[in-house]
Amino acid sequence: MRYTQMLLPTLKENPAEAEVVSHRLMLRAGFMRKLTSGVYTYLPYGLAAIRRVENIVREEMNRAGAQELMMPMVQPADLWRETGRYDKYGPELLRFHDRHERESCLGPTHEEVITDIVRRELHSYRDLPINLYQIQTKFRDEIRPRFGLMRGREFLMKDAYSFDVDDAGAEVAYRKMYDAYKRIFSRCGLKFRAVQADSGAIGGSFSHEFMVLAKTGEDTIVVCGDCEYAANMEKAVVKIAEIDNTEPLADLEKVETPGKRKVDAVCEFMGIAPSQLVKTMVYLADGKPVAVLLRGDREVEDVKLKNLLGVADVELAEDKAVFDATGVPTGYLGPVNIPIRVVADQEVATMRNFVVGANEKNYHLKNVNLGRDFEVEAVADLRQITTEDPCPQCGGKLELTEGIEVGHVFKLGTSYSESMKAVFQDSEGQEKPFVMGCYGIGVSRVVAAAIEQNHDDNGIIFPVPLAPFQVVVLNLGVNDGVMTEASEKLYRELQEAGFDVLLDDRDERPGSKFKDADLLGMPFRVTVGKSFTKNGTMEIRRRRDGFTEEAGPDAIVALLKSRINEELARS
RNA sequence: CGGGACGUGGCUCAGUCUGGUAGAGCACAGCGUUCGGGACGCUGGGGUCGGAGGUUCGAAUCCUCUCGUCCCGACCA
Numbered sequence: 250m251r252y253t254q255m256l257l258p259t260l261k262e263n264p265a266e267a268e269v270v271s272h273r274l275m276l277r278a279g280f281m282r283k284l285t286s287g288v289y290t291y292l293p294y295g296l297a298a299i300r301r302v303e304n305i306v307r308e309e310m311n312r313a314g315a316q317e318l319m320m321p322m323v324q325p326a327d328l329w330r331e332t333g334r335y336d337k338y339g340p341e342l343l344r345f346h347d348r349h350e351r352e353s354c355l356g357p358t359h360e361e362v363i364t365d366i367v368r369r370e371l372h373s374y375r376d377l378p379i380n381l382y383q384i385q386t387k388f389r390d391e392i393r394p395r396f397g398l399m400r401g402r403e404f405l406m407k408d409a410y411s412f413d414v415d416d417a418g419a420e421v422a423y424r425k426m427y428d429a430y431k432r433i434f435s436r437c438g439l440k441f442r443a444v445q446a447d448s449g450a451i452g453g454s455f456s457h458e459f460m461v462l463a464k465t466g467e468d469t470i471v472v473c474g475d476c477e478y479a480a481n482m483e484k485a486v487v488k489i490a491e492i493d494n495t496e497p498l499a500d501l502e503k504v505e506t507p508g509k510r511k512v513d514a515v516c517e518f519m520g521i522a523p524s525q526l527v528k529t530m531v532y533l534a535d536g537k538p539v540a541v542l543l544r545g546d547r548e549v550e551d552v553k554l555k556n557l558l559g560v561a562d563v564e565l566a567e568d569k570a571v572f573d574a575t576g577v578p579t580g581y582l583g584p585v586n587i588p589i590r591v592v593a594d595q596e597v598a599t600m601r602n603f604v605v606g607a608n609e610k611n612y613h614l615k616n617v618n619l620g621r622d623f624e625v626e627a628v629a630d631l632r633q634i635t636t637e638d639p640c641p642q643c644g645g646k647l648e649l650t651e652g653i654e655v656g657h658v659f660k661l662g663t664s665y666s667e668s669m670k671a672v673f674q675d676s677e678g679q680e681k682p683f684v685m686g687c688y689g690i691g692v693s694r695v696v697a698a699a700i701e702q703n704h705d706d707n708g709i710i711f712p713v714p715l716a717p718f719q720v721v722v723l724n725l726g727v728n729d730g731v732m733t734e735a736s737e738k739l740y741r742e743l744q745e746a747g748f749d750v751l752l753d754d755r756d757e758r759p760g761s762k763f764k765d766a767d768l769l770g771m772p773f774r775v776t777v778g779k780s781f782t783k784n785g786t787m788e789i790r791r792r793r794d795g796f797t798e799e800a801g802p803d804a805i806v807a808l809l810k811s812r813i814n815e816e817l818a819r820s
Numbered sequence: 821c822g823g824g825a826c827g828u829g830g831c832u833c834a835g836u837c838u839g840g841u842a843g844a845g846c847a848c849a850g851c852g853u854u855c856g857g858g859a860c861g862c863u864g865g866g867g868u869c870g871g872a873g874g875u876u877c878g879a880a881u882c883c884u885c886u887c888g889u890c891c892c893g894a895c896c897a
Contacts, residue, residue: 261831262833265831391896392821393891458897691897757855760855761858
């Protein structure tokens, strides 16, 4: 491609609307332009990057035995009513009426449509297993679109759906997709982890999120430096050391602690460590107060609490709500004779002779013990994991990192097939619902994530497999016949050698061309400039680290080829 | 939906408090010089100041309403 013929509008300045790196760089590098909130036009350069991801996804899906099809974006409400989701889905589902007043919606996902197709066309166990996928634009009317392509309302997604005769088959299908996803993200040159996700009511371990590791991620994840373990912060299992605490139980003692409400203040006043104190946090679980006990230096993990209590929502109670529920001001709460439900983090059960609030203003209790002085309704893992905790799988050292969810694999079971009466006959002639799985990849989000993970102050640094062009050739002498001829020749030769190459043939000053080349992030740059005039050599520069070398016109194609292969071999 | 900020030429912004005939830089067009890390000079084109209503002799500026965008939170995967 010639730069002079390409719509590639780069911006010198940061657009005011973009905050995060990928968003900023995608606008600056002429990837896309916004039409309205969360909705973008993909310009040629951005589309080319998306196509790279698409092709990798397509190849690996096909390799895994899935078949591509394409489903409609406009879907009838009745289909969604069959699964009850037309009402349940919420305002993210964009609903509208067509000219005949038929209720319709824009597909945010396609379980209903695919299940409809399969129930119409497949009737026998002989047709199974099958895995169908599409790469298509989805629309979700997000509450707050943000970060450009990271959370748009319209986005490109690959979604696959598997249908099997039984659970065992579905698990095989799941595993195949899990493996395919690992190949896909590896081929994209991304650093990622597959983390166990909450599989909700279905249970088991059949839901994984694929997270690209990058600072701007929307989720915090815990990864082990020594093994493969990775989990969402909310789900990370805290494994506490087995302590055989044989410290003798001491007598309960009431201590005056005037004005000491915060953990630190109480500890300092009493001369103890926060690890010897148990704090009492009052939460409203679906509006009803529950006290949560945990060690003074720990934090409650809301999701774990929510799951334990089996409620839809938990929130930390305001001071007033706490007082209304317990008659005690915050800061002096404790589990002894508290009038509300009490649950405790597992760690509390290993502690002895600890300090708690006395449920009386300006007093705390010393030498309190679970079982002797109070009882709790449940003991469970309720706190946030920390980097001091051991890896729950191998005991290794944990790290916290941010992650961007780019893929999700999920075993669905029979919930959709049952509600939509999608059945087949098994080998004994029995009617059975299909056992389903669904598998998504946010294609446009992968591009954003790749940029989040691969950039520097000057712009994007594309991994070779995702780069719209592997090479940019800068002709610094468009008005110089010799340089232009050499550039054109190189451009042709590189194309013939199978590269995607951009020839910067604009009549611009060298500085502008260098800046744009860096911004656009192609892995290699070849400059035909003054060193060519002087001694007949061209310069190859690697975007990633600035490594630069010179070669003559006869050697340059071969050299570039080997450098690119090196890059491909790195990941 | 709560909290905050902002809408002025294609882009980044000043001007708004204190009303008095719309500015800068970049980009664009022409000419000249320049040419290996976003050059310089001269000339030029381009703006219903998001929209509507109001106050006023006079509104980008003050008031009311409205539309849109971004950020934080809740929400979602």
